[in-house]
Amino acid sequence: MIYISLFIFCLTLGTFFPFASETYLITLLLSEKYNVLLLLLLASVGNILGSVISWLFGYFINYFINKPWFPINKYLLQKANNIFKKYGKWSLLFSWVPFIGDPIAFVAGTFRYNLIFFLIFVSIGKVSRYLLIYFYFVIK
Numbered sequence: 001m002i003y004i005s006l007f008i009f010c011l012t013l014g015t016f017f018p019f020a021s022e023t024y025l026i027t028l029l030l031s032e033k034y035n036v037l038l039l040l041l042l043a044s045v046g047n048i049l050g051s052v053i054s055w056l057f058g059y060f061i062n063y064f065i066n067k068p069w070f071p072i073n074k075y076l077l078q079k080a081n082n083i084f085k086k087y088g089k090w091s092l093l094f095s096w097v098p099f100i101g102d103p104i105a106f107v108a109g110t111f112r113y114n115l116i117f118f119l120i121f122v123s124i125g126k127v128s129r130y131l132l133i134y135f136y137f138v139i140k
Contacts, residue, residue: 002028003038007046014050014126016057016071016102021047022133029138040134044127051095051105051122058109076100080107089113092121096129 006028013021025043028034057064064070080103083091092108095101108118 002034003042006039007042010043010046011050011053014047014102015053016106020098022129025130026133026137029134036134036138040127040130044123044130047096047126047130048119048123051102051126052115052119054102054105055109055113055115055118058106059112061106061110076103077107080104081110084108084111089117089121092118093125095122096126 006024009024010021013019021043025039028039029036076099080100083100084104084107091104095105105118105122
C-alpha cells in the first residue's frame with residue numbers, strides 16, 4: 001500500500017500542485033523498510049506521468065484556459081513561456097523544480113513539443129533529482 005500511495009502522491013505533485021514529493025520519499029528511504037529501487041522507480045514514474053498530464057493540459061489549452069478552475073495563474077504561465085522560449089528543451093531538465101517546473105511542462109504542451117523528447121528530458125531531470133536525494137540522504 002505504501003508503494004501505491006507514493007506513486008499517487010508523486011503523480012499528483014507532478015501536476016499543478018506546488019509541493020515537493022521529496023519529503024515523503026526521504027521518509028520512506030530512511031525507514032529502511034521498503035525496497036529502495038521500487039521506491040525510486042515509483043516516485044520517478046509517478047512524477048513523470050504528472051508532468052505528462054501537465055503537457056497534455058498545455059496541448060489542449062484552448063479548451064481549458066478560460067475555465068474558472070484552471071490551476072495556473074497568468075504570471076506563472078508567462079514566466080514559464082519565456083523560459084521555454086529562451087532555453088527550449090533544456091528547460092525541461094528543471095521540470096522538477098517547485099512552482100516553475102509544472103508550468104514549463106505545461107508550456108511545452110502549448111508549443112506542441114514532441115512528446116518523446118519531452119519524456120526524455122523530463123525523465124532525466126526527475127530521475128536525477130531522486131537519485132541525488134537517495135545518494136545524499138541514504139548513501140552518505
